[in-house]
Amino acid sequence: MFSIRPIGHRRNRTVSPAIQLKQEIGGKSKVQSETKSRVDQLKSSQGYPVAVLRFEGDIASTSKDAVLGAYKTLPKETTKLILLDFTGVEYINSSGIALIIQLLIEASNSGQKVYAFGLSPHFTKVFTMVGITKYANLYPNQAAALAAL
């Protein structure tokens, strides 16, 4: 064990150099990067239509619109296969994982199947640990995913 200063109390106004790592975005200080998402419509190698939801940035508690909002733009009648692209995602925390699970729940309730690709080896491990792989097959890249669907 080691001794520590009582640092759990009122915040000192001094800003540490580490905290100055914050990014200034639109005049408002932010540390978490904004999540961007977009939808592409592709066909699987067997000719089925596949909606690809591509994410960029962090997936955290602030990502609800980018994750669930983007999912909700997909027409339920015609979208049966959904592919999540995590290639541009660097950071996913437990709140972000919860959003992915919410997406899986909504897709399951709508009779849609969800797959994913582009996760780093670490987040592949994390998704496996929390059981997401039971409900969404993971593929290393888009080509492998489209070939399997």
Added chain:
Amino acid sequence: MSESKSTTVEMRLPTKLGYEKVAMSTAASVAKLQGFPEDRIEDLKTAVAEACINAIEHGNRLDEKLSVGVVLKADSDALEVKVLDDGKGIGKQPPKPDIDRKMHGEEDPRGMGMFLIQALVDEVEWVPGADGKSSYVRLVIKLDKQTA
């Protein structure tokens, strides 16, 4: 941890979601300097981020007048991280998350932070503050652990 000479880094973070990434990046830098392999650094990053998020959301209840303390102690064979907040600590550990229950709406989709911390580090303990606040979580990640 061994008795060899250690290095300590301390930080004080605002109680604001997103700042867990500052602790995460610093812990990763320290682990890299200590020679930790990339996969252990990734485990450490997620564990430290989740510990800080718990401190911000549950310990300090998003009160921006409070701060979260982070103390990193690096030895030759392990890295110890303490994350301190002004909460009273956890009463009892939540059950292990169950994806089937979550998918069937029987369990909140959230609530995986503590599970991830436990799964990714070698030692973890949640210590309540003696005065009903100033609790902390202590994590240890070892250099020589063989990854699964």
